[in-house]
Amino acid sequence: MHIRTFLLIGTTAFLATTGCASKEEWQTWKEHPSHFASGEHLTFSIRNREGSTAHVTRQDIAVSRDEGWWGKPITVSTEQILER
Amino acid sequence: MSAKPSKGASTAPFEHPPGSLRRQSRRSKRWFLGRAPSRVAAALGLALLLLGARAQAEAPLDEKILPLDQYTTAKGRALATKYAPDLKTLNAGIYHCMPWVEVDKHSISFQRPRHLLPADSRYLSLRIFIEQDPSPVFARLPLQDRASAMYSRYVGPLLRRMTKNPAMTADPDLEGFTIILDWLKQSAATKGDRPVHETIAVFIDRATAADFLAGRVTAREMAGGVKILGWDGDTAVGALRVTLYKDDFVATYKVKNYQLEPGVICP
Numbered sequence: 090m091h092i093r094t095f096l097l098i099g100t101t102a103f104l105a106t107t108g109c110a111s112k113e114e115w116q117t118w119k120e121h122p123s124h125f126a127s128g129e130h131l132t133f134s135i136r137n138r139e140g141s142t143a144h145v146t147r148q149d150i151a152v153s154r155d156e157g158w159w160g161k162p163i164t165v166s167t168e169q170i171l172e173r
Numbered sequence: 174m175s176a177k178p179s180k181g182a183s184t185a186p187f188e189h190p191p192g193s194l195r196r197q198s199r200r201s202k203r204w205f206l207g208r209a210p211s212r213v214a215a216a217l218g219l220a221l222l223l224l225g226a227r228a229q230a231e232a233p234l235d236e237k238i239l240p241l242d243q244y245t246t247a248k249g250r251a252l253a254t255k256y257a258p259d260l261k262t263l264n265a266g267i268y269h270c271m272p273w274v275e276v277d278k279h280s281i282s283f284q285r286p287r288h289l290l291p292a293d294s295r296y297l298s299l300r301i302f303i304e305q306d307p308s309p310v311f312a313r314l315p316l317q318d319r320a321s322a323m324y325s326r327y328v329g330p331l332l333r334r335m336t337k338n339p340a341m342t343a344d345p346d347l348e349g350f351t352i353i354l355d356w357l358k359q360s361a362a363t364k365g366d367r368p369v370h371e372t373i374a375v376f377i378d379r380a381t382a383a384d385f386l387a388g389r390v391t392a393r394e395m396a397g398g399v400k401i402l403g404w405d406g407d408t409a410v411g412a413l414r415v416t417l418y419k420d421d422f423v424a425t426y427k428v429k430n431y432q433l434e435p436g437v438i439c440p
Contacts, residue, residue: 144432164370171284
């Protein structure tokens with residue numbers, strides 16, 4: 090009983106938190122998972138939305154960045170510039 | 174809650190444990206004590222899961238501000254405590270209103286510039302990574318000119334965002350502002366390679382910032398008086414001088430189809 094209840098809760102919560110984007114939106118973002126990493130991010134993602142009803146939310150951008158990131162860049166660390 | 178099986182009782186799955194029938198008969202009387210807790214637990218579980226998911230989505234935004242326990246002096250910690258709401262406002266403003274830039278973890282703080290050590294000169298510090306379309310014209314520019322373009326585009330608007338609270342800007346414990354700009358070095362972005370960032374760090378003392386904000390000095394004059402250091406990847410290229418361009422990109426650029434979250438207003 091308890092296991093089934095919590096499975097139901099878990100499934101409901103999962104759907105509630107991931108089911109916000111439309112099918113169209115997810116298709117667009119899934120097809121181009123690395124467009125932020127390519128450096129063509131903004132124009133590219135915007136072009137894919139021409140004539141569509143989908144909107145780009147801040148969360149979409151954050152997720153896309155996380156998924157498509159190239160890896161750790163070679164860059165100066167903040168510790169080399171600033172002291173805490 | 175459930176009764177322990179009596180000695181020798183079957184413990185096979187799905188078989189009702191001894192005493193269950195008796196418990197079942199009492200369920201109507203024990204609704205509040207027996208059934209309700211499981212329903213309450215279920216409701217609480219759902220609420221916690223949803224709250225957890227929301228917190229997970231919001232957590233990265235909080236992580237962008239340097240935590241209090243990371244400061245090495247009382248002065249830094251005091252500033253971060255006193256102006257915590259301003260740091261949050263700055264963080265949220267950039268997150269929602271400049272979605273093409275990224276603020277990394279612990280990139281908003283009151284840290285002290287290394288070149289001013291050992292003095293405990295606390296500057297409000299912000300580091301952003303700027304994402305932009307590749308441009309052959311931009312890539313062909315010398316680093317100094319790329320730095321000039323980035324400075325022209327971002328330093329003024331970011332400084333204005335960082336100085337919205339006059340009380341903080343006038344606080345004698347706050348000695349200035351550091352703005353660190355990162356962008357992808359396009360020539361190094363070949364497939365399979367690690368990306369290389371170019372970086373400039375702009376250090377603006379409080380008096381110079383105040384003069385600029387009050388219109389007593391122009392942006393060009395301010396640029397001539399501030400310290401700017403540059404890096405190519407992790408290699409320091411030293412001090413840079415910038416040439417200022419007129420650039421209203423930050424004020425005018427809108428991400429097409431970008432939908433602000435409810436309640437968020439961008440000036």
